[in-house]
Amino acid sequence: MDNLSPEHAADGAPRDEGRFAAELLCEARERAARDGGRALEALETLAGLAPEAFVRRLGATLHYPVLVGETLFACRPAFERLALAQALKREFAVVRLDEREVGVFADPFDDDRLAWIDACLEGAPLYLVHPADLAGYLARHEEAFQAVESLGADAAGTVEAEAVENLSLARISEDSSVVVKLVNSTLYDALKLHASDIHLGMTGNGLVIKYRIDGVLNSIGRVQGSETADQVISRIKVMAELDIGEKRVPQDGRFKVGIHGRQIDFRVSIMPSIFGEDAVLRVLDKQDLADRVSGVSLEALGFEEATLRNLRRLAAEPYGMVLVTGPTGSGKTTTLYAMITEINHGVDKIITIEDPVEYQLPGVLQIPVNEKKGLTFARGLRSILRHDPDKIMVGEIRDPETAQIAVQSALTGHLVFTTIHANNVFDVIGRFVQMEVDPYSFVSALNAVLAQRLVRLVCPDCAAPVEPGEEELLTSGLDPAGVGDFGFVHGSGCGRCRGSGYRGRKAIAELLLLDDEIRQMIVERQPITRVKELARRRGLRLLRDSALELVRSGRTSLEEINRVTFAG
Secondary structure, eight states: OOTTSOSBOTTSOBOOSOOOOHHHHHHHHHHHHHHTOOHHHHHHHHHOOOHHHHHHHHHHHHTOOBOOTHHHHTSEEOTTTSOHHHHHHHTEEEEEETTEEEEEESOTTOHHHHHHHHHHHTTOOEEEOOHHHHHHHHHHTHHHHHHTHHHHHHHHOOOGGGGGGGTTOOOSOTTSOHHHHHHHHHHHHHHHTTOSEEEEEEETTEEEEEEEETTEEEEEEEEEOHHHHHHHHHHHHHHTTOOTTOOSSOEEEEEEEEETTEEEEEEEEEEEETTEEEEEEEEEOHHHHHHHHTTOOGGGGTOOHHHHHHHHHHHTOSSEEEEEEOOTTSSHHHHHHHHHHHHOSSSSOEEEEESSOOSOOTTOEEEEOBGGGTBOHHHHHHHHGGGOOSEEEESOOOSHHHHHHHHHHHHTTOEEEEEEOOSSHHHHHHHHHHTTOOHHHHHHHEEEEEEEEEEEEEOTTTEEEOOOOHHHHHHTTOOGGGOTTOOOEEEOOOGGGTTSSEEEEEEEEEEEEOOHHHHHHHHTTOOHHHHHHHHHHTTOOOHHHHHHHHHHTTSSOHHHHHHHSOOO
16 A cells, blocks of 8 residues: 555545454453553554554544555644644644644544644644654654744743653652653663763753764753753762862763663763753663673674674684774674673683673673772783783773783783774774884784774665765765666654664674784884785775675665765
């Protein structure tokens, strides 16, 4: 059936694709009353249908016209009629369909909500949509809402008193103050959406809340009022045991929160700004990482077969150094954990020093960095060498002392896994030279350098072919005449990808294996361009090449690879 038009006949009645039996509707209501849930969710569980088929049949049963898939996402929002804060709260939105204003809603069993919607619509048509599609649609237009927020507040009622309704209303402590509930809701929602960071930015008249999800910042909501914004930042500082009276210098701290029986760590960075203070919270959910890492193998990371084979061989080497590089959040720790898991057979002493220890590896001695007590990477690594290790993992090389000790460890019969921040495998060489590490010792110790990125994949449920313009192709370093075998796609946005057009990520990598000739060129400090040329002749595949292959196969978009890799 065509998804590009409303799912109803010319007379406005839903197309009859079968109706739910009255007995099933009664059973759903009874289950919802018994379990304290929603009848809509109970009915979908009992029906066992795909989301699109479910909403069509529900519309036919209750005589509502239906919007599905791209039909909804092609509609323009009318946030001047109904502000996003109210749309999120009521699970209802006013949109423009064929230049008409219509209402879209998800729950036909909520009588109170339906009465409110009827009063709001004033006779305008009402369409039924799937809850996931509505949530995705609203998420997709959150940025647009910010531009019309003041108009929407005037049209739909003042929203300042319900500032927390900009979020998903996850309540953790009903008897707390509004500020405490807002902070708790923000933390809870971040975990629910698997965000890696929470950004709280003060503006001239309030606070903007954003989550970093799959490496990209997503605007979640706004809090009106500079006083409330200041109280939110102060609440975060109290939780992290920071000085709430000091607002002129950066501060760092951390705190733990227990949610659903889990201990979640948050690292806090407070930075002064022209409007007050901004806060960034790094989410360290050990259980979430454990769920992703538990039993993870190198195959599960999605590397290409040749890279996978080389990584497995490198993990089994008796000594030397394996360096993994990439930006924060690129999966470096997961890759190192997977490599250690490959060799963790109980016959070798494996010790790690990390900041923080993100996931407990069975049979591995893991040491957390504690700089306040003087336990730095360098000091910890020096102590590790007296603990008779065979394999060592150093969470990150940050300073010359740690770099020197790591190199010496690799030269004295240990296999060292570690990370360092650099843009690609060749920049790593320059980083160690800057740290005044002897080039001969460095290349003698180094077995390989792995650079990796995480690329978002286009959502398969809303992927559609697209033809990029000539200017975009040239900017991306592609010849417009040579892209005939590329399957360019983009995600139009749907409920399953929360309107972003992307769902899931895949690792891409470039792996530089050192041999005698490459080592000699590095020691002689020959130009990096010559080292790169030789490495490519030896089979090195650059990050950009791996990213372009994903575009060619239709798994990601040109826009996404331009975001994470360099086109030059």
